[in-house]
Amino acid sequence: MNEFIYYFCISFVGAMMLIFLAKVVMNKPIRKDKDYYEAGEREEEMRMLRNANLKKSKNGGRK
Numbered sequence: 001m002n003e004f005i006y007y008f009c010i011s012f013v014g015a016m017m018l019i020f021l022a023k024v025v026m027n028k029p030i031r032k033d034k035d036y037y038e039a040g041e042r043e044e045e046m047r048m049l050r051n052a053n054l055k056k057s058k059n060g061g062r063k
Helices: 002-025 036-051
Strands: none
Touching: none
16 A cells, blocks of 8 residues: 555656646747737738738728
């Protein structure tokens, strides 16, 4: 029974270390801006509008 508790504690501590690494240490290098995908979409939309010689008005219609 002692062996079971020993290995259980080791596995629990290992799991906690993995969670800590994933949440705290690796969070900064992996995280993207909150506007990462929308910025690309807006840039692509503006490029398409320039290619079509259209301008985007404030209400979303064509000018």
